[in-house]
Amino acid sequence: MHILLAPAKIGAGMFAAESHTSRHHIAIAAMACLCVLLGGPSCAAGAESLIIAGATYYEPGASGPGWAWTDAGHLELDGYAGEAIGAEGDLVLTLAGQNSVTESHAPDADITLCGMEAWGNLTLRGTGTLTATGSQCGIHISQALVVDGCTVDARADGA
Template identity: 70%
Template sequence: MSVVFSSHHRLQFLFVAMACLCVLLGGPSYAAGADSLTIAGQTYDEPGVSGTGWAWTDADHLQLNGYADEAIGAEGDLVVTLVGQNVVDEAQAEDADMCTRRP
């Protein structure tokens, strides 16, 4: 017994096969940003906060502009934009995930 599929049915089958493959492989991966930010010894759970020389504008973006204080850490992905000179005091870093960089 042979089965003949129309062009339309072949496309439907291909679409279903691709959808199953995406599910099996975990689907597309998107960076969700940081769930929390620890900066200058203080932890913040939501973006939209700022301090002297820094601003956490949204979940995946931190801007440093003249920051000169303690270590910075984040739970999740975070893009850091550096403007001007910034100094992070690595002596205060207790966690291996903390970003500690001097210019």
């Protein structure tokens, strides 16, 4: 989602403010409303949770074979070969070595039929590779995908 904010002129007759202080309060209230409408400062905070190989993690600092969730907005893969990875929110994924994620095909999985998904923005970077395979898509992103310096092979193997 892109939001374009353009400067606008407000005529003197639109707000009947009695003093500089009341105009200041109106400006602060308008800014607060705009922050709420745009999602506030938390929208750039990173992933709220990660699903890795069927397990859900809510706090950074978790790790396993070939992966480490270093902070809310950053996951590192180095030789990961396992089930699907999902992020609730924005995520930067740094790749080292060869990595692969494959849809688990589990009927009760919390992730869609993709090898990798992010419900936010996803940045893939580093010197490594990622092969993502799912029955409906290799990688599903709800907002923007950025690939920087790494090799990505995303495939759907089903219908």
